[in-house]
Amino acid sequence: MFEIKAKDMRGRVGVLKTKHGNVKTPALMPVIHPRKQAIDVKKYGADIVITNAYLIYKDEDLKQKAIEEGLHKLINFDGPVMTDSGSFQLSVYGDVDITNKEVIEYQELIGTDIGTSLDIPTAPFVEREKAEEDLKITLERAKEAVEFKKENNIEMLLNSVVQGSTFMDLRQKCASELSKLDADLYPIGAVVPLMESYHYKELVDVVMNSMMYLPENTARHLMGAGHPMIFALAVAMGCDLFDSAAYILYAEDDRLLSTRGTFKLENLQEMPCSCEVCSKYTPDDLRAMPKKQRRDLIAQHNLHVSFAELRLIRQAIYEGSLMELVEERCRAHPALLDAVRQLSNYSDDFEKYDPRSKKSAFFYTGAESLSRSEVLRHQQKMMEMPKKRDLVVLPPSRKPYSKFISGKLGEFYVYGNKGEFDGENTDFMVLDVPFGLIPLEVDELYPLSQSATPKIRDKDSLEFINQFFSEFIEDYNQVLVHSRLKDTLDIELSDKFEDEEIRYKKDDVRKLKAIADYQFGWGAGESLLKGNINVEKSKKTGKIRHIYDGKTLIVNMRASDSYLVLSKEGAKRLHGACEYPKNRVVVNKDSEPFALDGKSVFSKFVVECDENIRANDEVLIVNEDDKLLAFGKSLLSAVEIEDFQTGQAIKTRKGFK
């Protein structure tokens, strides 16, 4: 019912399948008023819409018409339609005259594609007792709805809404209880008051504490979110669906949406974008118009900017620049800046989803970038790295750093023992913002080389680097720091080092082993690159391309990110070098012949996998007896492979038939 096509952070470009067609996500569902709708939202890019089944049910005319003609005809939309259940009316008026079962039954009767049970939207910041009482009912009704759906062979997809107010443990509990049900979609509810009052930081907590306990294999809807200002942030947190009444409500009120915030028509000297409306009319034109005409034109603008933002977000996911977009968007308001900073509390979670390598380079846009998974992931690798006796720390020059290192390396200061410096037993690293330290051998790997930071370091990043540095160097006997770095580092440095013979020896095999270690686990390089190693380089760029043992190809080096891509021989060597289930995806008996045949592996056939697998990793495909069947590139993270029952998990390169 839901498949991932591309991903970045927790964000996904996906396809949601319904009776009335497929929807590309992240998607915006404009709210359609069953009686008053004036705008053809399809014309502005809507592939799916949402309307309120309770409003239809309450209106005797509409109620009958919907039963006779069907919902799609009633609202004149032939694509997928989601309906809400009257929960919002419940939260405003305290009561609705329909039961949970009745509203499910009615939604199915009128042909809704995705219906909703009668959850209780508990407002933020209420008393805990109230939140608990409401949650109990929400959970009971979600369960009742799922059972009712099963008993009555209801086809309609079903929403079970996550509630719990601003109590994070209740959000977690609700999400994990709902996940155990066999519902189809899990929207996150009661966030409208948070957004209206600019409590974006709390929104991050509420969304993340719900999201972390929801399954990966279905679309996640941020209910009532219709302002394009928060779309990028919400998508990065894993939201796939939005609904917008904002486009029309704001228009009623002469307000124009934009990714930078909201413009009041009365304050506009210039039209804020280049949509059809903004190109054709001036603010004065609009102000002079009759109310209804003006409202419809502003609504068109509002739809235009909302759909334009979603296109931009999907493009950012394809190219891997979603966080850059989020960081940019969150500069539109200090409350959004608080929100993006709040993401750093969830870095470990984001790291599990973020692809290992992306098309787009990593841009440092401010202190928030220090919490990104790329940084965290590199630092974790570095902390796990076996250390030699001595460390030489060099200042950054142009990336990739190793290209510009040769001959005499300069003067050094000493930290540590002041023993004898042992050039053979030395790690050479560059001090880098924001990654901390980068071993010269791996400096071409994504994102270490494919990244850019301002030349002038800010205070936050220097503090960050120093903290990492002082922890990292603990196990070294002695650290030689280049004289140019003396003032950057907050450590006590003693004598100048006398030896002028510090030279970094460039060596392809050593470099390849280090890359293999970094990529597949420390120690993998030695086994992968044994024998009579020949390195073939690109004539044009001089970069390593193919690596052989004698005449047998072992690995290729991918030009875009310098990761190693396995050959048959390479896969066999890696299989022998690391223990089950490291670097492995384990498939069941049924899919064995397909894997051997070199066919791609679908998630539903995977019985186990290395928890460290991320999208774009090279992986081994084995059976439950650890027999090597094939090898390929992972399209998903381990956590996603485990949850999905449809779609590809591994793009197989070759099978061992």
Ligand code: GUN
């Ligand atoms: N629309 C906006 N918020 C909510 C919510 O919490 N529940 C439902 N059912 N609809 C909503």
Ligand code: ZN
């Ligand atoms: Zn416009």
